[in-house]
Amino acid sequence: MTQFEVSKGGTATATEAAIVAQDVEKWYSNGFHVLKGVSLTVNKGEVVVLMGPSGSGKSTFIRTFNALEPFQKGSIEIDGIPLTPKLKNVDAIRREVGMVFQQFNLFPHLTVFENVSIAPIQVRNMPKAKADEIATQLLERVGILHQAKKYPGQLSGGQQQRVAIARALAMQPKIMLFDEPTSALDPEMVREVLDVMRSLANSGMTMVCVTHEVGFAREVADRIIFLADGLLVEDTTPAEFFNNPKSDRTRKFLSQILH
């Protein structure tokens, strides 16, 4: 069994919610009301893509799921664990949720291999041999094993992002968050990262992705959520979203990104 296989638990658990966010509201410290009551339920095994214009709060929204951003009102439950505005249960939730960032955020002083194995060793207290085994499997899976001894700075952006995905998966999360994972990449590197994300989705991982990759959203997403100005505007299937958008705001957005 590879680390990519996620138990969907058959029909009994297939409809269980992985993420339940209700009326989440957030103000930045400068008073800006970035999330104006957003509700979203993500079921286990679902791939949800968040789209929306910049400043709409998409990144901020998914960053509330693992408590990188505090929020002031509403509630979030991750795999049944409540994440209160007071940031309780943060450790339990971060154990369930992996995250991939726009700027990769690999640790520059650790080799590629150590980047993947350090969290299992230091956070999960896993024996080094076991962590090394997981790191080897994951790097193999994302196609970077032959570069394992290099430092992140020696890799291309696409390679770094694939390592970042492996690093997050090494903690064996139940949910993966992707915050614009291809936005900082040169165009020719986008595909290699999307391919890894696609195979992860096919393995049954619960995924929430903020991305502007229309092809990926059309093909891989179970649902598309459209956020604008801190509000959830649409929650629908990719086919409906791209072919038959309901709101003017969505149509305007699509006319801007589909050229």
Next chain:
Amino acid sequence: MGYTFDFSVVWDNIGLFIAGALLTFRISLIAIAFGLILGIIGALFRTSGNRILNAITLAYVEIIRNTPFLIQLFFIFFGLPKLGIRLNAEQAAILSLSINFGAYSTEIVRAGVESIPKGQVEAAMALGFKPLKIFRYIILIPALSNIYTALIGQVILAVLFTSVVSQIATEDLTFAGDFLNSRTFRSFEIYFTVCLFYLAIVWIIKGIGYWVERRFFEFAKYSRR
């Protein structure tokens, strides 16, 4: 200008110079090691977000950096015994040098910690790291790497500062020079030799610093900034 150079005073007493130099070298290494540990802890406190720890550390840095080292040394060697804390000259020298270097390195290491991009901390938090482990495993090495040049500069100053400890009769290199000078008055030859020894000590410590850089900060040549 009838002065005749006579370096025989140096050759005849080379054992004194070497013994002094070895003590200077040892005191320097120990004080730098302790001082750096203090500096790392100080930087941790300064960046912890804890007001009390920050205030205590800031007070320490301000007091040490804004008073003369000689007075700090006298305070520890002559002042502390009044409180019942008796240290021999070498212990007092190491303690005062460590505390002094700790204050300077606190501010240097703090600058390094603050140079680490926020995304590094967020990635570690998302992986479930707790704050102390983030500091230890994620921030510390890149932070030290970023300020390494400044730190080495301060290390060299710390080595040169050790000459002051001869004032409490620590038998270091400067003490050896003073001792011989007071008996032979061959000031030129003696202090010239003392300088050469200091130069050698600093070069050796710089060499160790260079080795540390290659051993631990190799990654830095690949990090794009």
